[in-house]
Amino acid sequence: MSAPFEEHELLPRPLHDERARQQFVGAFRGHLASRLMPGNYAVYRARVEPGFEREHGRKPADRHEVRAAMQREPSYQFWSAMQRRSQELMWESVIDPTERLLPELVARAKRLARRAGRTARGSLALDPGCVVPRYHTAADIHLQPGGYHTEFTDDDVAAGAVYDRALNIYSAGGTGPRNEVLGELLLNYCRERYPELQPARLLDMGCAIGNSTLPWARAYPDCEVHAIDVAAPQLRYAHARARALGVGVHFSQQNAERTSFPDGHFDVVVSHIMLHETSRSALANILRECLRLLRPGGLMLHLEIPRGRTPLEKFLYNWETWNNNETFAGYMTDADLAALAQDAGFAPDRVEFVDHVVRRSREQRLYSEEPYWKILVARR
Amino acid sequence: MARRAPPKKSSPAKRAPGKPGKAAKSAAPRSARPAKPRLAAAPTAPVRIARVSKGKKPQYFSDPAIDKLLWISLTLMEELSVTRDRLDTVERLLDSRRVLRTSDIEGYTPTEAAARERSDRRTAYVDRVLRAAQAELEEITGRDMPASEADVIAAVEA
Numbered sequence: 345m346s347a348p349f350e351e352h353e354l355l356p357r358p359l360h361d362e363r364a365r366q367q368f369v370g371a372f373r374g375h376l377a378s379r380l381m382p383g384n385y386a387v388y389r390a391r392v393e394p395g396f397e398r399e400h401g402r403k404p405a406d407r408h409e410v411r412a413a414m415q416r417e418p419s420y421q422f423w424s425a426m427q428r429r430s431q432e433l434m435w436e437s438v439i440d441p442t443e444r445l446l447p448e449l450v451a452r453a454k455r456l457a458r459r460a461g462r463t464a465r466g467s468l469a470l471d472p473g474c475v476v477p478r479y480h481t482a483a484d485i486h487l488q489p490g491g492y493h494t495e496f497t498d499d500d501v502a503a504g505a506v507y508d509r510a511l512n513i514y515s516a517g518g519t520g521p522r523n524e525v526l527g528e529l530l531l532n533y534c535r536e537r538y539p540e541l542q543p544a545r546l547l548d549m550g551c552a553i554g555n556s557t558l559p560w561a562r563a564y565p566d567c568e569v570h571a572i573d574v575a576a577p578q579l580r581y582a583h584a585r586a587r588a589l590g591v592g593v594h595f596s597q598q599n600a601e602r603t604s605f606p607d608g609h610f611d612v613v614v615s616h617i618m619l620h621e622t623s624r625s626a627l628a629n630i631l632r633e634c635l636r637l638l639r640p641g642g643l644m645l646h647l648e649i650p651r652g653r654t655p656l657e658k659f660l661y662n663w664e665t666w667n668n669n670e671t672f673a674g675y676m677t678d679a680d681l682a683a684l685a686q687d688a689g690f691a692p693d694r695v696e697f698v699d700h701v702v703r704r705s706r707e708q709r710l711y712s713e714e715p716y717w718k719i720l721v722a723r724r
Numbered sequence: 725m726a727r728r729a730p731p732k733k734s735s736p737a738k739r740a741p742g743k744p745g746k747a748a749k750s751a752a753p754r755s756a757r758p759a760k761p762r763l764a765a766a767p768t769a770p771v772r773i774a775r776v777s778k779g780k781k782p783q784y785f786s787d788p789a790i791d792k793l794l795w796i797s798l799t800l801m802e803e804l805s806v807t808r809d810r811l812d813t814v815e816r817l818l819d820s821r822r823v824l825r826t827s828d829i830e831g832y833t834p835t836e837a838a839a840r841e842r843s844d845r846r847t848a849y850v851d852r853v854l855r856a857a858q859a860e861l862e863e864i865t866g867r868d869m870p871a872s873e874a875d876v877i878a879a880v881e882a
Contacts, residue, residue, distance in 0.1 A: 360809075360810060360813060361806050361809075361810055364805065364806040364809040364810065365802060365806050367805075367809070368801075368802045368805040368806060369802070371805075372798075372801075372802070421784050421785055422784075422794075424782075424784055425784035425785065425791060425794050426794070426798065428782065428784070429794065429795055429798045429799075430798075432777070432795075433798065433799065433802060435775075435777070436775060436852075436855075437802075439773050439775060442773060443770075443771065443772065443773045446771050446773070447771070482778075482779075483777075483778055483779030483780065484777035484778045484779055487777040487779070488777060489773065489774035489775055489776055489777045489778075490773065490774045490777075490778075491777075491778070494774065496771050496772065496773050496774070497771040502771075502773050506773070666782060667782050669777065669779040671779075
């Protein structure tokens, strides 16, 4: 079992039944992940692949052929429909208490933003002129109603509050008591590989609620840590949340494709599973922007979700593409990120796209037997 | 459902709810300080957060009705789990405090007020379980879940 989720000042406290709903969703998703998802592998080996071979005289060549065959399989249909509904139930279970407490949450966030003294480091700069890009507005990513960016009231923090609690449920506690596991994972990789590194300025792109930003700010207390996102309700929440947890981060509303920071401003630029939530043109722009923002010798680290190794794994990882509004993940499956970084101007011998293996429990494994992460590493 | 309590101090003489018409404005005596619109004077509707995500909805089964039925039964499954948790909490608390026995529960009849609260909760419950159907209606009408049958007909006909 993972450590219990930490109830910080800004998280909406669910009532008895609201909590019971969230706990049901946790149990339901745990069951889907540990008991039913592996059935996809079993049914593929036992029925789908042999059936395809009988018909075509060969095995499915890619994830698209696997998909066409699996979608006809009743057990897959049923798992898939339930997986989708579990995601919707998850959001509903978190939205209820957030909506009930929203005026109080907005007030609390404002109070924290105004707070003075030792915990009041960091800042928040919102830009009403910041255009939320189409890859956010066309479909609500992860099915979160309203996506990251929609504001339901003045000074809204709802989307951030919803995301914070839902992340804990989605990952079955796998993102840790403060949802910081991804930040820690990339930070640990960075510290092991570059123990000498002492950045003076660091940028986290697509920070959402800043959950992955905070480990960096704690690890390098003398570093000026910046975090950007296009979604105002996330940033308001992130700023107040960082204050509630006593960590100083400078949050600003900016698109990572073109920021307002000067050339060579940062020693390190990072992102945590952000690239696959953009678009083909945005991805190229972001990599170019990273190059521009890094000082010579500066380090770029992008954590990404693995996309599978076999056609079946690739198909299952892309469940989110078709069913969870991760619309750009399909392109990412076949994209060579190292080559794209080179296209953006990074020197070929200074770019790597590495597999990073970490341990996860069965409930925390979503689509593969051996979980691992991908990291795009480049130095300017 | 969060409902904001009506304002304690009502001042109908000073400010009627909504914007006063031009005639009303000219008829009213001019006060020395023009009154600012006060947010607290009129009950504000609670903020609603969207419950349905934007994007293409996949169809999982040959008949879309099966998708909806699964949606509904999974929600029922959730609600039953919630109810059992709540009952479990109540029964354990009662037992630990030696307050009542199971036979007390069997013999209980709700008061009028209790019955009304129960009814409100039941309505909210039906709303939650049948959201699959409401979501479709929302997409057609582009409006929030209509409250009454007349609203539904008006929304569809509009």
